[in-house]
Amino acid sequence: MSLAKLCQAEYRRLKKIQNYQYLLPNNYKRIGIVLLVIALLTLITRKYLFEDVDLIQQIAKKGMLVALLIITLSKEKIEDELIIKLRGQAFAIALIAGVVYTLIQPLINYLVALLIRPEKAIYADLDDFIILWFMMVMYLMFFYMFKRYR
Amino acid sequence: MKNKIKIERAILDITQEELAHKISVSRQTINSIEKNRYVPSTILALKLSNVFKKNVNDIFELDIND
Numbered sequence: 218m219s220l221a222k223l224c225q226a227e228y229r230r231l232k233k234i235q236n237y238q239y240l241l242p243n244n245y246k247r248i249g250i251v252l253l254v255i256a257l258l259t260l261i262t263r264k265y266l267f268e269d270v271d272l273i274q275q276i277a278k279k280g281m282l283v284a285l286l287i288i289t290l291s292k293e294k295i296e297d298e299l300i301i302k303l304r305g306q307a308f309a310i311a312l313i314a315g316v317v318y319t320l321i322q323p324l325i326n327y328l329v330a331l332l333i334r335p336e337k338a339i340y341a342d343l344d345d346f347i348i349l350w351f352m353m354v355m356y357l358m359f360f361y362m363f364k365r366y367r
Numbered sequence: 368m369k370n371k372i373k374i375e376r377a378i379l380d381i382t383q384e385e386l387a388h389k390i391s392v393s394r395q396t397i398n399s400i401e402k403n404r405y406v407p408s409t410i411l412a413l414k415l416s417n418v419f420k421k422n423v424n425d426i427f428e429l430d431i432n433d
Contacts, residue, residue, distance in 0.1 A: 297392035298408050299399060367399050 240292045249287030256280035278346050285353040293364075303363040311356035319348050370427045372401050375419040390414040 259277040267273040293300050323342050330338035376386055383397040390411065399405035407415070416423045 293393075295387075295391075295393040297396050298411060299392070299396040299405055302405075364395075367395050367404070 239290065240296070241287065241290050243292045243294050243296075245287050246291035249284045249291060252280060252284035252287065256284055282346065282349055282353075285350065285357070289353050289356055299367060300364070303367060304360060307356050307360035307363060310359045311352045314355045315348060315352035318351055319343055368406050368427055368430050368433055369403065370400065372397070372415065372426065375415075375421065375426060379419065386415075386418065389418050 256277045259273060259280070263270050263273045263277065319342075323340060327338060327340045372386075376383070381389075383401070384394045387394045387397045392411065396405065396407075400407050400411075412423050412427060416426055419426060
């Protein structure tokens with residue numbers, strides 16, 4: 218295959234990925250909210266209702282991430298070009314905030330621990346759940362704020 | 368960019384909601400365009416020009432800042 222044909226095939230593949238809409242229909246938002254409420258209630262009541270608290274906590278946390286992702290990717294009732302623009306801006310802000318939070322929060326935690334209990338202060342990175350949760354919550358917060366003041 | 372959507376809407380005597388429905392966007396999007404907070408795409412501008420039966424240049428005009 219010639220280089221030009223390879224480039225064309227690559228371009229077509231990229232266009233296919235680019236044109237695909239990575240969004241779910243609007244009614245998925247309700248499913249996401251219900252799932253989020255169930256995951257939250259499970260996390261709150263896990264100590265009183267279940268024996269294997271750690272396993273339930275792990276499942277509830279993953280459920281919460283899936284629920285947030287579903288809400289994040291659900292379309293609005295009218296998904297017009299302004300909404301798509303606001304979505305892109307909110308995604309960019311959430312990504313930047315996520316990276317800054319991942320880099321700075323462990324340092325803040327360490328410095329606060331040094332001030333309060335210096336003997337127990339250990340530098341530890343944030344876990345993946347906290348980072349993903351933070352990014353999706355930031356996205357939702359900014360998206361709905363932009364939407365409100367559009 | 369400035370636009371005359373509010374005037375054109377008044378000529379046709381249609382609400383923001385009705386105009387939004389005609390071009391398949393939300394009422395808030397029409398409001399944002401009217402208040403110059405959002406510059407629509409060429410597709411949306413052409414849809415508006417179809418509704419108002421006027422050229423795009425008659426509805427939208429460049430600002431000093433553009």
